[in-house]
Amino acid sequence: MTRKGLTVQAGYRLIVVDKDGALVSEFQLTEQDLADPAAFVASLKQSIEAIEEEEP
Structure with missing residues (x-):
């Protein structure tokens, strides 16, 4: 699936x-x-640990 130049695979999104x-x-x-x-x-x-390390 392609949307605005981005390839999006069928599946789920976690935000x-x-x-x-x-x-x-x-x-x-x-x-x-x-x-x-x-x-x-x-x-x-x-991923969560990397995000926490980036926070001030």
Whole structure:
């Protein structure tokens, strides 16, 4: 699926916002990504830690 020059895979989107509702991060997830819950959770934790390190 292509929209405005971006390729979007069929699947799910996980959107992370801060407490004020500002977009922090967005992830595209496919059925394959969700097929391995342990790997998905590990990747999500790494992303959250990276976001927390960027915060002042």
